[in-house]
Amino acid sequence: MIALTELALPLIVAPMTKVSGPELTIAACRGGVIGSFPTHNAHSTEELGSWLTRISAADLRIPFAANVIAHRSNGRRDEDVACLIEHGVELVIASVGAPGPIVEPLHRAGCQVYADVASLRHVDRALESGVDGLVLLTAGAGGQTGWANPFSFVRAVRARFDGPIVLAGGISDGAALWAARVLGADLGYMGTKFIATTESLAGDEYRSALVDATMDDVTTSAKLTGLPTNVLRSWLESVDGEQANGGFDQQRLLDPRDAWSAGHSVSGVTETRTAPDLIAQTRQEYEHARKQTLAIATD
Numbered sequence: 001m002i003a004l005t006e007l008a009l010p011l012i013v014a015p016m017t018k019v020s021g022p023e024l025t026i027a028a029c030r031g032g033v034i035g036s037f038p039t040h041n042a043h044s045t046e047e048l049g050s051w052l053t054r055i056s057a058a059d060l061r062i063p064f065a066a067n068v069i070a071h072r073s074n075g076r077r078d079e080d081v082a083c084l085i086e087h088g089v090e091l092v093i094a095s096v097g098a099p100g101p102i103v104e105p106l107h108r109a110g111c112q113v114y115a116d117v118a119s120l121r122h123v124d125r126a127l128e129s130g131v132d133g134l135v136l137l138t139a140g141a142g143g144q145t146g147w148a149n150p151f152s153f154v155r156a157v158r159a160r161f162d163g164p165i166v167l168a169g170g171i172s173d174g175a176a177l178w179a180a181r182v183l184g185a186d187l188g189y190m191g192t193k194f195i196a197t198t199e200s201l202a203g204d205e206y207r208s209a210l211v212d213a214t215m216d217d218v219t220t221s222a223k224l225t226g227l228p229t230n231v232l233r234s235w236l237e238s239v240d241g242e243q244a245n246g247g248f249d250q251q252r253l254l255d256p257r258d259a260w261s262a263g264h265s266v267s268g269v270t271e272t273r274t275a276p277d278l279i280a281q282t283r284q285e286y287e288h289a290r291k292q293t294l295a296i297a298t299d
């Protein structure tokens, strides 16, 4: 388990396709939270190796996480995992598909593995394959969304698992992050809020669209990856007429077109700013909410 006491906030800046690379990961860790990126954001395993060398040269105090798509359509999966092992990565987050095939080699190398889950069936499957922690994808998340209510999901998982739980979906500020802790999660994921930071790989048009959008502009579509994904309605209108195919395919993620994915927390995106700035504000909100809880408790 990662030592939460070392963190400025119990937060992972979520891995995001075409958004998170070394710069955002380093900025997040320097801000005192766990940064992360999907390995497929590097164009090759060789480039992944140079990203990892760059991150380790930054001499970070806080660990970062690499996200690996476990699905069989990820043709680079085993090669990327070998590269992560070679570079001594401490935490891998497995998403899409059963995590089993990557758990054993990573564990042998002393790396912890967390897995994305969206249902109790996924939880059972992930725990059977020996993962160390769970990322609970819930309704309103950016990217491939979950559908479960976070209140019910965290409590149901807590009843059967006492290891690390990360809550993902709609955490839009420090108060929501504190609420996740009160609910029983150890950490929260924030994705959408960090897309508009200056360190992300997102283009200017996408950032401005996020600043202008509210949660009412978010809709769910399978057109992006083949699985239900939360996107901005304006992006969906631009691909009107294209068919959604059934099932996930990693190739769709790597489509060179921009895709404007966002979750309900887009209502909290009000400007483009630096990641340390956003983390500092989230920390203030978190502390404020924590004190409010004490005031409510003594009412």
Ligand SMILES: Cc1cc2nc3c(=O)[nH]c(=O)nc-3n(C[C@H](O)[C@H](O)[C@H](O)COP(=O)(O)O)c2cc1C
Pocket (backbone or CB within 6 Å): 014, 015, 016, 017, 018, 019, 038, 067, 094, 095, 116, 137, 140, 141, 142, 143, 144, 168, 169, 170, 171, 189, 190, 191, 192, 193, 195, 261, 262, 263, 264, 265
């Ligand atoms: C643009 C975008 C791309 C994403 N890409 C990935 C990805 O490659 N791998 C992954 O595990 N999750 C991905 N996600 C999901 C996030 O890791 C995370 O679950 C989600 O952003 C949390 O919800 P929030 O956006 O409401 O904070 C993506 C999310 C967004 C918004």
